[in-house]
Amino acid sequence: MKSLSELRLARNKLQQLQKDAFHGLPQLELLDLDSNELASMETNAVRSLPELKAVRLGRNKLVTVPSAAFTDLPQLQSAELQENQLTNIASNAFNDVPQLLLLNISHNQLTTLNHAGLKGLKSLEVLDVSHNQVARVGSSSLDGMEWLVELKVMKELLINIF
Secondary structure (H helix, E strand, C coil), X not given: CCCCXXXXXXXXXXXXXXXXXXXXXXXXXXXXCCXXXXXXXXXXCEECCCCCCEEECCCCCCCEECCCCEECCCCCCEEECCCCCCCEECCCCEECCCCCCEEECCCXXXXXXXXXXXXXXXXXXXXXXXXXXXXXXXXXXXXXXXXXXXXXXXXXXXXXXX
């Protein structure tokens, strides 16, 4: 299985992601865990996958993205976490993820982005935070996002960028 490039486990009623769950899959490029019943993920659940380009965790029951949940993923370009129950994203949830271009955290229960682990995402081009309970996005929440082209928010959301 060391040459496996895609792992599609969508709609399988998975409930938990344990530490190093995908260790030993060095060629993995796509990890699809969409539409399961994932309520929790441990620190380092998705880590050290040098070729991983996309992770899909949408439509689950995740409440938090723990510290170092996504660590040492040098090729990761897309992370989809929409339609969960997220109230918190640890400040270092995305460690050593220099190529992330798209982050979808829409349709969750986030109330703030201030400590949401977004600061290190320098290559981010698309950030979708729509359909959350975020009332205000301060410029410090977007610090370092020099390439951000598209920020999807609700029209009631006040954005201060100065």
